[in-house]
Amino acid sequence: xxxxxxxxxxxxxxxxxxxxxxxxxxxxxxxxxxxxxxxxxxxxxxxxxxxxxxxxxxxxxxxxxxxxxxxxxxxxxxxxxxxxxxxxxxxxxxxxxxxxxxxxxxxxxxxxxxxxxxxxxxxxxxxxxxxxxxxxxxxxxxxxxxxxxxxxxxxxxxxxxxxxxxxxxxxxxxxxxxxxxxxxxxxxxxxxxxxxxxxxxxxxxxxxxxxxxxxxxxxxxxxxxxxxxxxxxxxxxxxxxxxxxxxxxxxxxxxxxxxxxxxxxxxxxxxxxxxxxxxxxxxxxxxxxxxxxxxxxxxxxxxxxxxxxxxxxxxxxxxxxxxxxxxxxxxxxxxxxxxxxxxxxxxxxxxxxxxxxxxxxxxxxxxxxxxxxxxxxxxxxxxxxxxxxxxxxxxxxxxxxxxxxxxxxxxxxxxxxxxxx
Amino acid sequence: xxxxxxxxxxxxxxxxxxxxxxxxxxxxxxxxxxxxxxxxxxxxxxxxxxxxxxxxxxxxxxxxxxxxxxxxxxxxxxxxxxxxxxxxxxxxxxxxxxxxxxxxxxxxxxxxxxxxxxxxxxxxxxxxxxxxxxxxxxxxxxxxxxxxxxxxxxxxxxxxxxxxxxxxxxxxxxxxxxxxxxxxxxxxxxxxxxxxxxxxxxxxxxxxxxxxxxxxxxxxxxxxxxxxxxxxxxxxxxxxxxxxxxxxxxxxxxxxxxxxxxxxxxxxxxxxxxxxxxxxxxxxxxxxxxxxxxxxxxxxxxxxxxxxxxxxxxxxxxxxxxxxxxxxxxxxxxxxxxxxxxxxxxxxxxxxxxxxxxxxxxxxxxxxxxxxxxxxxxxxxxxxxxxxxxxxxxxxxxxxxxxxxxxxxxxxxxxxxxxxx
Numbered sequence: 001x002x003x004x005x006x007x008x009x010x011x012x013x014x015x016x017x018x019x020x021x022x023x024x025x026x027x028x029x030x031x032x033x034x035x036x037x038x039x040x041x042x043x044x045x046x047x048x049x050x051x052x053x054x055x056x057x058x059x060x061x062x063x064x065x066x067x068x069x070x071x072x073x074x075x076x077x078x079x080x081x082x083x084x085x086x087x088x089x090x091x092x093x094x095x096x097x098x099x100x101x102x103x104x105x106x107x108x109x110x111x112x113x114x115x116x117x118x119x120x121x122x123x124x125x126x127x128x129x130x131x132x133x134x135x136x137x138x139x140x141x142x143x144x145x146x147x148x149x150x151x152x153x154x155x156x157x158x159x160x161x162x163x164x165x166x167x168x169x170x171x172x173x174x175x176x177x178x179x180x181x182x183x184x185x186x187x188x189x190x191x192x193x194x195x196x197x198x199x200x201x202x203x204x205x206x207x208x209x210x211x212x213x214x215x216x217x218x219x220x221x222x223x224x225x226x227x228x229x230x231x232x233x234x235x236x237x238x239x240x241x242x243x244x245x246x247x248x249x250x251x252x253x254x255x256x257x258x259x260x261x262x263x264x265x266x267x268x269x270x271x272x273x274x275x276x277x278x279x280x281x282x283x284x285x286x287x288x289x290x291x292x293x294x295x296x297x298x299x300x301x302x303x304x305x306x307x308x309x310x311x312x313x314x315x316x317x318x319x320x321x322x323x324x325x326x327x328x329x330x331x332x333x334x335x336x337x338x339x340x341x342x343x344x345x346x347x348x349x350x351x352x353x354x355x356x357x358x359x360x361x362x363x364x365x366x367x368x369x370x371x372x373x374x375x376x377x378x379x380x381x382x383x384x385x386x387x388x389x390x391x392x393x394x395x396x397x398x399x400x401x402x403x404x405x406x407x408x409x410x411x412x413x414x415x416x417x418x419x420x421x
Numbered sequence: 422x423x424x425x426x427x428x429x430x431x432x433x434x435x436x437x438x439x440x441x442x443x444x445x446x447x448x449x450x451x452x453x454x455x456x457x458x459x460x461x462x463x464x465x466x467x468x469x470x471x472x473x474x475x476x477x478x479x480x481x482x483x484x485x486x487x488x489x490x491x492x493x494x495x496x497x498x499x500x501x502x503x504x505x506x507x508x509x510x511x512x513x514x515x516x517x518x519x520x521x522x523x524x525x526x527x528x529x530x531x532x533x534x535x536x537x538x539x540x541x542x543x544x545x546x547x548x549x550x551x552x553x554x555x556x557x558x559x560x561x562x563x564x565x566x567x568x569x570x571x572x573x574x575x576x577x578x579x580x581x582x583x584x585x586x587x588x589x590x591x592x593x594x595x596x597x598x599x600x601x602x603x604x605x606x607x608x609x610x611x612x613x614x615x616x617x618x619x620x621x622x623x624x625x626x627x628x629x630x631x632x633x634x635x636x637x638x639x640x641x642x643x644x645x646x647x648x649x650x651x652x653x654x655x656x657x658x659x660x661x662x663x664x665x666x667x668x669x670x671x672x673x674x675x676x677x678x679x680x681x682x683x684x685x686x687x688x689x690x691x692x693x694x695x696x697x698x699x700x701x702x703x704x705x706x707x708x709x710x711x712x713x714x715x716x717x718x719x720x721x722x723x724x725x726x727x728x729x730x731x732x733x734x735x736x737x738x739x740x741x742x743x744x745x746x747x748x749x750x751x752x753x754x755x756x757x758x759x760x761x762x763x764x765x766x767x768x769x770x771x772x773x774x775x776x777x778x779x780x781x782x783x784x785x786x787x788x789x790x791x792x793x794x795x796x797x798x799x800x801x802x803x804x805x806x807x808x809x810x811x812x813x814x815x816x817x818x819x820x821x822x823x824x825x826x827x828x829x830x831x832x833x834x835x836x837x838x839x840x841x842x
Contacts, residue, residue: 295745317741324716333754384818397805408829
């Protein structure tokens with residue numbers, strides 16, 4: 001009970017919201033300035049207090065009824081702002097306190113409704129998958145140029161050493177994945193969801209392999225092709241605008257980074273059967289995806305509407321049944337915990353530094369949406385709700401070495417070992 | 422169609438068995454000498470042909486009706502022997518050919534019956550758990566002394582380097598697990614299913630920690646206590662005859678090697694909730710268990726009767742839901758594929774070398790049972806049906822380092838890093 005609490009009385013709707021906050025924010029420390037000007041503090045007083053300012057009484061009702069959706073919208077509209085503190089910190093506190101997280105504060109019927117919607121949302125036939133991808137990945141390249149690293153890696157980096165910056169950590173991510181693929185000269189590699197081509201080009205540089213990268217984003221395709229051309233690798237690295245389910249033939253290696261999140265749970269069987277079907281004898285696949293640490297859930301409705309329609313973040317327990325049924329052998333499962341939080345923090349810092357240019361490309365509302373997306377995602381990783389998993393899958397028992405030592409041996413040494421063998 | 426096939430005609434029951442073998446053994450190469458003396462070959466002719474000799478017509482019927490159970494019993498009774506080839510090789514071929522494996526060749530009603538039985542078999546209240554453990558682990562120590570390594574590690578070894586022997590590979594296993602536990606001086610460690618104490622003593626030697634090892638086997642307890650005494654570690658390493666579910670208090674580290682296989686699927690929730698409950702903040706648990714590579718299955722009925730009553734080998738997809746629900750964070754999942762095949766091969770070789778002494782301890786039938794257990798288990802790993810997983814579980818996000826580098830840094834170097842930190 002801080003002295004602030006008695007400075008001003010709360011108005012009608014504010015009192016209901018205040019009760020809700022007391023119920024939801026059990027730990028941590030969070031303060032709210034109400035539309036009337038009154039300020040209240042919540043939590044057990046531990047940690048730094050961020051203070052939200054809720055500027056419009058209507059936002060109180062919307063947030064109370066459906067916090068996971070309405071908080072993001074209110075932020076976009078400027079109906080809620082931050083008086084002090086960092087948005088990532090504040091949202092992490094909320095999630096840790098169990099607020100907007102699992103309990104969610106919404107009525108039971110809303111949850112039931114959402115579970116029904118979960119299935120519909122994830123209905124991803126080829127045509128819709130393409131529209132869903134265009135929604136996000138065809139955003140003006142200028143945005144991604146400003147926010148991402150120079151190679152445009154739009155997925156979790158690997159902070160291999162303390163103090164690593166984003167550029168180095170994205171390079172480390174590509175090397176780490178390449179290491180798990182045990183590339184050998186002459187192999188055929190498939191990159192499902194190749195983005196702007198950075199991973200495919202890295203693999204082609206590390207070994208004399210031919211790579212096919214597929215994406216559903218026309219803009220990504222154009223950039224990836226230009227880059228292959230510029231790197232003098234277009235003879236070995238091809239990019240196509242095609243749904244991975246339409247591919248034929250066999251590949252010695254399959255890599256898919258940050259694409260599985262868009263597959264949708266109803267399509268997991270199809271996904272892993274396709275991977276199994278495209279994988280040659282002795283083959284290795286590496287699936288890098290965000291995962292839900294705390295078991296099956298549902299897609300945050302704000303994220304589903306504004307950022308990733310059709311997406312779903314799976315728990316490992318939802319993913320592995322399909323791996324096993326498809327007849328793929330699980331070679332290794334790495335769980336990267338806080339790496340994506342750091343990645344998102346770096347992206348948000350870069351976004352803030354280029355705020356004016358991003359607002360000029362779009363508008364202020366877009367920037368606030370973008371900022372909320374990065375901050376709330378960061379909070380999901382920092383609170384332990386989300387992680388990233390790297391699933392190494394084998395076509396047969398002898399496809400990969402017996403121990404994981406090779407993943408922790410520098411690439412140069414590995415290449416030497418291969419030459420010696 | 423080899424010339425042998427026409428040498429002698431098959432008798433009544435033999436013809437039915439012959440048709441079954443043709444249907445089941447699609448690949449590989451296997452030959453059978455029938456009770457009548459007739460010899461037939463099956464498979465596509467690839468690989469070495471092992472030849473079983475079925476000596477009694479009654480065995481034909483039993484094996485045809487319930488191969489997973491009756492093959493083991495017929496072997497124990499000497500009703501089926503091997504004319505040439507290795508039992509492990511022969512059973513691996515059978516499993517790979519899809520024979521005694523999943524399809525099983527038994528009628529549909531037998532499978533349904535078994536699924537029902539799966540639940541009953543795994544009903545493991547504390548009293549029964551104790552009887553189940555005594556069934557196997559109270560076997561005369563002389564047997565395990567003859568078969569296992571000097572430290573009596575009765576679980577999968579870790580063949581870290583090519584050409585490693587069993588002794589070195591068991592030491593490497595203990596070090597590998599110790600590395601994943603990130604031990605720090607002063608910590609409290611719990612070893613669930615401590616066997617003859619080798620892991621507990623290793624951990625106590627690697628760091629100044631106190632260890633409590635629990636087992637349900639009186640013989641294991643006696644040996645473990647003697648060893649702690651002899652090593653001068655009884656001040657820091659205690660052993661108790663107690664069910665892990667009866668424990669109280671918190672531990673910084675929990676390790677469980679080769680015990681989860683005995684828990685039974687109906688008790689997984691209880692198992693992981695207990696681990697969560699016993700784990701202190703910042704805690705790490707490491708569960709090392711055999712896993713089923715190809716998804717949920719059932720316990721081989723012969724193994725359940727003669728070797729491990731109450732046991733069940735889980736698929737990862739059956740294990741992880743309970744990890745997630747218990748609120749444990751998955752830190753890492755390593756899958757060891759062929760390591761247990763090598764371990765079992767070494768145990769079988771040692772058993773063969775001590776055949777006379779083992780038969781003197783028990784009898785010939787016991788030796789044949791023991792031999793079939795080791796060979797059929799080896800086959801399950803070599804055919805890719807089984808693997809071993811090491812599940813590293815965290816009490817919170819920061820319990821373990823951000824990358825897995827520490828697991829691949831020699832212990833000496835790690836100790837140095839800790840001192841420097």
